[in-house]
Amino acid sequence: MTALLDVADLRRTALQPACFALQRGECVAVHGPSGAGKTLLLRAIADLDPNEGEIFLDGHRRESMSGPQWRRQVGYLPAEPGWWADTVGEHFPDWAAARPLIEALGLPEEARHWPLTRPSTGERLRLALVRALVVEPRVLLLDEPTAALDRLAVAAVETLIGSRVAAGLSVLWVTHDEAQAARVARRFLHVEAGSVREAAA
Amino acid sequence: MKAYISLGYGDLALGSLLVLANAGLSLALQLGIHWRFLVAAARMVVQLALMGVVLSALFSEASPLWTSLAAMVMVAFAGREAAARQDRPLAGLWAYGLGTSSMMMAAALVTVFALTTALRPDPWYDPRYAIPLLGMILGNTMTGVSLGLNGLTSGLATRRAAVEARLMLGASRREALAPVVRQSLRNALMPIVNTMSATGVVALPGMMTGQILGGVAPSEAVKYQILILFLIAGGTGIGAVAAVLGGAFRLTDHRHRLRLDRLAK
Known part of the structure; x- marks a missing residue:
């Protein structure tokens, strides 16, 4: 069986050639010191920066589809997500689809009408996670999605992503928290000084 | 007279x-x-x-060769001026080339349009009409082009996270850049809107007063001024749209990525 996401010889500035694969419904944790290139790796996979090499999604080359088509299937949640409109609700084309997820993450239904100055950093991270999930990507690249959250919220995020992984979503999860890495993943990638390699648990 | x-x-x-x-x-x-x-x-x-x-x-x-040469020199200087007004210019030849070519296209189009339809001097390229007309259109188009480009590059740099957030969710570069493109075009067009609103009430434009001082009847000078303001509005619009869309094209790529690395460091 072919992997869902197959990264073959991915190259970009500040990163050494990277090779690894992600199975369907698999969550792989990515760790390594700050500034090692974890974010650069995720951005290259999402095709947000110039990069070379081959990436396949379910056997299809990345270049066989447009950038937007690729990014709808390979979602990326940055550590500091951006917002383009004035209220929270405007960032969700289909609020009805987002609402159960927003409530599952401990945020109120009224959040829809919040101005963007209202939510805290942690609330924004959770809203951005929902925003990325409602696109229904097949692969999700998470860049420290629980960095600014309290324990309850961390548990809610881990449960929500866990249920999506069980339903077939493949996840690459950057985290500095070793205990979290052990909870969410059984495989690990270690990034250090721009080189990406498979790591033991 | x-x-x-x-x-x-x-x-x-x-x-x-x-x-x-x-x-x-x-x-x-x-x-x-x-x-x-x-x-x-x-x-x-x-x-x-x-x-x-x-x-x-x-x-x-009244030689077409010398007239067009003079026009080229004016456009070249306007291009240099517009490039010098950028806080975050594009890297390389684009910094000068994009603004200059947008202005050249817009000013040439509008000037030739006026010379061949409304004014119709004989010959149509008569420098007594062509050069002053081009000068007035170029000066205002330059303002629009440099404001528009500046709005685009600094808008994209400061709102990078917002633009990339949309790209990450699968938006095309056109959708993702639309708010910044709109804002920079608004910036580019506001001066001519303000000029038209204030003209005749607060300000008496230089060309009209010049004609009046030269002995032309005010009612005639006013007609000229109205035409010139229409031409300026047209030139500013065409030039700003060309420069801002060209800049938006240059600062993204075929994979719909935001390419701020194409701004000068």
């Missing part, structure tokens, strides 16, 4: 006393701009004197 009052050099020397007074003011109040004031005034005198000589030569010949 009433008699036209010609100015002598003595009259100009008298007027220049006001500039000297300003320089003195800068000295007295320690503004530190007295030299720049004098240099700017001297530059203005030399540039205009040269312009007078060049225009006299051009008008006596």
Whole structure:
């Protein structure tokens, strides 16, 4: 069986050639010191920066589809997500689809009408996670999605992503928290000084 | 037509006393701009004197070659000026090339349009009409182009996270850049909107007053001024749209990525 996401010889500035694969419904944790290139790796996979090499999604080359088509299937949640409109609700084309997820993450239904100055950093991270999930990507690249959250919220995020992984979503999860890495993943990638390699648990 | 009052050099020397007074003011109040004031005034005198000589030569010949050459030189200077007004210019030749080509296209289109439809001098490229017309259109188009480009590049740099957030969710570059593109075009077009609203109430435009001083009937001078403002509005719009869309194209790529690495460091 072919992997869902197959990264073959991915190259970009500040990163050494990277090779690894992600199975369907698999969550792989990515760790390594700050500034090692974890974010650069995720951005290259999402095709947000110039990069070379081959990436396949379910056997299809990345270049066989447009950038937007690729990014709808390979979602990326940055550590500091951006917002383009004035209220929270405007960032969700289909609020009805987002609402159960927003409530599952401990945020109120009224959040829809919040101005963007209202939510805290942690609330924004959770809203951005929902925003990325409602696109229904097949692969999700998470860049420290629980960095600014309290324990309850961390548990809610881990449960929500866990249920999506069980339903077939493949996840690459950057985290500095070793205990979290052990909870969410059984495989690990270690990034250090721009080189990406498979790591033991 | 009433008699036209010609100015002598003595009259100009008298007027220049006001500039000297300003320089003195800068000295007295320690503004530190007295030299720049004098240099700017001297530059203005030399540039205009040269312009007078060049225009006299051009008008006596009415040669299409020399007229188009003069037009090219004006566009080249306008391009340099627009490039110098950028806070975050594009890298490489684009910094100069994009603004210049947008202005050239817009100003040429609008000038030729006016010369061949409304004004129809004989020959149509008669430099007595073509060069002053181009100058007025170019000057305003330059403002629009440089405001538009500046709005685009600084807007994309400051709102990078917002633009990339949309790209990450699968938006095309057109959708993701639309708010910044709209804002920069609005910036580019506001000056001409304001000019048109204030003209005739607050400000009497230079060309119209010039014609009136030259002895033309006010009702005739007003018609010319209205036409010129229409032309300026058209040139500014075309130039700004070309520059901003060209810039948006350059700062993204075929994979719909935001390419701020194409701004000069």
